[in-house]
Amino acid sequence: MQQKPLTGRLILADVARGLALLTMAIYHFSWDLSWFGVVDWDVSGSPGWRLFAQLIAGSFLFLVGFSLVLAHKSGIRWESFWRREIKVAVAALAVSVATYFIFQDQWVRFGILHSIVVSSLLALPFLRVHYVFALLCGAGVILLYHWLGDYVLPYRQFFWLGLNSLPEVSVDYVPLIPWFGPVLLGIGCGDILHRYDLLRLLRGSASPSVISRCFAWFGRHSLATYLLHQPILFGVVWAGVTAGVLSTNAGDVQVRSFQQSCVMACSQTVDAGVCEQACRCTSSEMMNRGVWEDLLTRPNDADVREIAQQVFQVCLRR
Template sequence: MARHADRFWEIDCLRGFAVLIMLLYHFLYDLDFFELADIQLRSGSILYAGRFSASLFILISGTSLSISHSRALDKEFDGNGAENFLKYLKRGLKLYFMGLLLTGITWIFLPEEYIIFGILHFFGVSAVLVYPFLKYGKENLFFSLFFGLSGLYLRQRTFECSSLLWLGFTPENFRTMDYFPLFPWFGVLLAGVFLGNFLYTGGKRQFEIPYIGKNPIFRLFSSVGQNSLVIYFIHQPLFLGLLFLSGLIDPGML
């Protein structure tokens, strides 16, 4: 068992693995967008790899939220249900603001598919919305299915307005390089919350697992996982900067 205050290395590794797949997917996306390679990202295994990495990342985030919530219950609690909601609100605002910065950056460099409601926007909103769900156990499976199936239904339809993009109501010919509406992705997050409550009850691991975190590969994954937010925020501007500096693309291509 890990000590109560320790990080769980397997969660960091899985998060890092998801981030590395995401980095590869977004780099290929940039190459395809600027017609530097014919990758056909909108179909085939590469698209599924991108979806898999996003699903895994969000699932693990839900698990981590559950663990953090469980550990907070062992500390100060004011008895009125307020607990540490302010912490979730502050984190949500921080993530959403970072998402808005990426919206501005991609609007400048990738105006045809700039990020409108990407994964950082999603985490910003869901960090607040998830709070009342953290107290539930098996019920989160039902909520997860509701959001997930509703999202799949909405994905097959288009709507005239764009004010509900954050929920999953998309207009015709909508294009963006990063889109994570609450339907269905909040369902994936809630599935992670369920797993966290089940596999890490009370913030403690409920199963035995050999420690292999000293393996160089797993140490790399773990390091990436522990710094996933910073990596995600800087990776796309870094990719674009490298492509500009290499001379592969120039402002006239935008």
């Protein structure tokens, strides 16, 4: 049965985007605090924090697929689609350029915005298929990632697919495999609501609360919110540290900087997870041997570098 297109905003869909943005802001603020050494949370390496980040990314990409159904299920509105694509692509380019100068080798080569641009284009044919097929394909992409494992193609040219054995060291890396999967799952779920005339349930209350309206507002301006929230949060933490309002542990910052550089060099040839464990072990062992300060003050000293290399090799074999 063909459904009449809904008019007006579906406020609960906007609220969902707003909530996803809130969780992302919480993660980024925690990352900023850790980066400046205000807290000792291992936001980059802890399994719990990693899972939190993955759930956030998955929710965003799910909502990308769901939103495609809301906007184009009754017929692709090409002008609107390309306008949105160009905006997100320009934003993705801006993120890449900015992070190149800020984080250098860890700059964003293919982050969540890049993934949204490519996934949105690849997902268009799935707007015309049955939701069962979209759901199966979405689950299949995710399972494919786990089935293939870490090693597939040893070429960096395929980093955007996720089909490479050389892990990317980046502050934001969201390749199509497995992250195209949540987009297709969002399309499948959106199609279910569309087919059975359930989308109207997303209109919510006729008199939404102030909190709901607030989340919905940010959800309607999700791209701008995404681009602005991290620079603002990063700036707030930087200002707090510079003004002395927030105290930092310089030692934690030095350890984190060493471990990040170590992982970046190691992961060119070794699995990133193994590298992280070996680099944490190396920094701890260097401290135990009393040569950590020597490494910080004389990083180019041949004897100190030789000791660090020997310690790293021992940690890598553990």
